[in-house]
Amino acid sequence: MxxxxxxxxxxxxxxxxxxxxxxxxxxxxxxxxxxxxxxxxxxxxxxxxxxxxxxxxxxxxxxxxxxxxxxxxxxxxxxxxxxxxxxxxxxxxxxxxxxxxxxxxxxxxxxxxxxxxxxxxxxxxxxxxxxxxxxxxxxxxxxxxxxxxxxxSSEQRTLIHISAVFTNNFSNFMNIIAEKILKSQNIDVDILNPLIKETADKLNYLSPSEAQTGPAIRNDEITIQKHLNLLKETKYFEVYNRLTEEIIKSKNEL
Amino acid sequence: MxxxxxxxxxxxxxxxxxxxxxxxxxxxxxxxxxxxxxxxxxxxxxxxxxxxxxxxxxxxxxxxxxxxxxxxxxxxxxxxxxxxxxxxxxxxxxxxxxxxxxxxxxxxxxxxxxxxxxxxxxxxxxxxxxxxxxxxxxxxxxxxxxxxxxxxSSEQRTLIHISAVFTNNFSNFMNIIAEKILKSQNIDVDILNPLIKETADKLNYLSPSEAQTGPAIRNDEITIQKHLNLLKETKYFEVYNRLTEEIIKSKNEL
Known part of the structure; x- marks a missing residue:
């Protein structure tokens, strides 16, 4: 005891x-x-x-x-x-x-x-x-x-903490932005729940790299441009643009 | 039929x-x-x-x-x-x-x-x-x-799609980065699984804004600085820095 x-x-x-x-x-x-x-x-x-x-x-x-x-x-x-x-x-x-x-x-x-x-x-x-x-x-x-x-070690622990910041804090911030975009259109935010659940659930079957989908990983310039045009006047433009660039850059390493 | x-x-x-x-x-x-x-x-x-x-x-x-x-x-x-x-x-x-x-x-x-x-x-x-x-x-x-x-409408649907890009594609990319940081240290990537699961599960009880935790939302400068120092030589520095700034900026609106 x-x-x-x-x-x-x-x-x-x-x-x-x-x-x-x-x-x-x-x-x-x-x-x-x-x-x-x-x-x-x-x-x-x-x-x-x-x-x-x-x-x-x-x-x-x-x-x-x-x-x-x-x-x-x-x-x-x-x-x-x-x-x-x-x-x-x-x-x-x-x-x-x-x-x-x-x-x-x-x-x-x-x-x-x-x-x-x-x-x-x-x-x-x-x-x-x-x-x-x-x-x-x-x-x-x-x-x-x-x-x-x-x-x-203390340094390894800090790197684990940094990983946790990415996987939880930053991921959740993505959910905050998604919710705000829907709210601005009076669209029921609950429609994202199955997607949020599946995003986590998929990782029981696939690695994060295998689970990556969407316009950035496909380098689908038409869709990315449409999205950036719609976001142009908003504070989410920069985050969308930067993360899309990062995903495209990292594509060859996935 | x-x-x-x-x-x-x-x-x-x-x-x-x-x-x-x-x-x-x-x-x-x-x-x-x-x-x-x-x-x-x-x-x-x-x-x-x-x-x-x-x-x-x-x-x-x-x-x-x-x-x-x-x-x-x-x-x-x-x-x-x-x-x-x-x-x-x-x-x-x-x-x-x-x-x-x-x-x-x-x-x-x-x-x-x-x-x-x-x-x-x-x-x-x-x-x-x-x-x-x-x-x-x-x-x-x-x-x-x-x-x-x-x-x-078509425009609303595109905004829903953009929300999905944030909530799934960008969130999953955060998991990719987290996994890469752990792999670089030979740390078992599975230790993040309970956190990934909880990140999604929490949203059955709390809104994303209520669920936000971590150094950025606390504006914990000491921890943020430690993390940026450890990431300095890596390609993840910029993403960490930018998203942390965005979370701090948005803090008053949550």
Whole structure:
């Protein structure tokens, strides 16, 4: 049984707390946040504190705060020598925690929103540890949370994070633009849902390169020109133009 | 019972033929293609011809060829006055078929690849007709193929097609880039699959704007800078930089 303290009350913390509460072999000792009250989206039975001096003893301290605040939070923490502190950030070097004896990283590779439940068991966890024995303990903890645990260096983790930005953040931004174009025409945005679903579903059968379709990959200049003409007065012209050029350029490498 | 001839042997034709063959109320009279033999991915029991003069009588002729070839194929067709000819293109004006008495559009809004099955009933069909009575017949046919049929003008249809390019082609290109970055590090590309799935799945619960996460929407300059530094020597730098700028710019409108 691992005893765990979570630091931070954002989206990652919210989903991680739920995963720990649902686990029979993990114990959420305490949640720490800056606010005076436990935010309402958390289970109200969680032991909460907002004063770092009141933080309880635990095997693991998982820092789930904005990347820019990790160093500051870490500096304020003073822990037992047997405890391990990890952060959950995709792009923060492990060494920001190096004032502690045992430290590492536990980065869950997923997009978290408060209003959408996730199954933590399906989420790959990318880990790193300050020593082999620390790494092994972080691996044990991660294996209790997820089916897929991957050991990586800080630089590799950042590259995984960058991949996630492309595959989630930028893809979703494409959906935002698509929705805005339809809304501007009073067309029901739901008609895109089967296409969005299929875009993801296809990748169970084909690689992204095999799944690529559309005017750019066909270098269909007539259609591309029609689209650019219709977009000319809009702020989407540049994104369409640039991504089309990139797809045409990359065609020979697919 | 509608009798249908399909013209063209690409991906749309492939999936449309299967949908018609699976329907009890539609009859695939013939498939026309330029090749001398019926391509192997089609059911070999289909009646096939490659000479336009041998084309049979039918209620509907559905042109599923590249946009650039629609006008030429249409010009070569001479049909009964009671027949209706439609094309299946997202961005081609209906009037390219205006040499015929009855014409229109039947555009299935989906991404088709030969190796991935689709359920045509779930695919929205965007239609247009040269007259009210023609439109009604196209609507009847479409309703037999799909649960969702939408009537649109040619310009609106092109805007729907543009939305589809963003939501599918450009999103999938983001997945290609993500995969290439991981491959360059010998990291198992499958670790992105849960994220790709969740990116689509989230939209059953949240709008794309609500679902947007990541460094750009948080305007997290430290992380963005780290990512740009790591991408500096790669061809992905520009796409990352441009899309991040666009997301930051659009932040106030989300």
């Amino acid at each position: 691992f005893n765990i303290v979570i630091i931070g009350t954002g989206n990652v913390s919210h989903h991680l707390c739920n995963a720990i509460l649902n686990s029979k072999t993990l114990n959420l000792v305490q949640l720490f946040g800056r606010k005076k009250k436990l935010p309402k989206n958390f289970k109200q039975s969680i032991s909460y504190c907002y004063n770092l001096k009141e933080i309880k003893k635990a095997d693991f301290y998982i820092i789930c705060v904005n990347d820019g605040a990790i160093l500051k939070v870490s500096d304020e923490l003073s822990l037992d020598k047997s405890s391990i502190v990890v952060h959950s950030s995709g792009s923060t070097n492990m060494d920001e925690l190096s004032k502690h004896k045992n430290y590492g990283v536990l980065y869950p590779l997923q997009t978290f929103s408060k209003r959408k439940k996730t199954n933590f068991r399906d989420i790959p966890i990318i880990i790193e540890g300050s020593s082999n024995s620390v790494l092994n303990k972080i691996k044990k903890l991660s294996t209790l949370l997820s089916k897929k645990v991957v050991v990586c | 509608f009798n249908i001839v399909i013209i063209g042997t690409g991906n749309v034709s492939h999936h449309l033929c299967n949908a018609i063959l699976n329907s009890k109320t539609l009859n695939l009279v013939q498939l026309f293609g330029r090749k001398k033999k019926l391509p192997k991915n089609f059911k070999q029991s289909i009646s096939y011809c490659y000479n336009l003069k041998e084309i049979k009588k039918a209620d509907f002729y559905i042109i599923c060829v590249n946009d650039g070839a629609i006008l030429k194929v249409s010009d070569e067709l001479s049909l009964d006055k009671s027949s209706i000819v439609v094309h299946s293109s997202g961005s081609t004006n209906m009037d390219e078929l205006s040499k015929h008495k009855n014409y229109g559009v039947l555009y299935p809004l989906q991404t088709f690849s030969k190796r991935k099955k689709t359920n045509f009933r779930d695919i929205p069909i965007i239609i247009e007709g040269s007259s009210n009575s023609v439109l009604n017949k196209i609507k009847k046919l479409s309703t037999l193929l799909s649960k969702k049929v939408v009537v649109c």
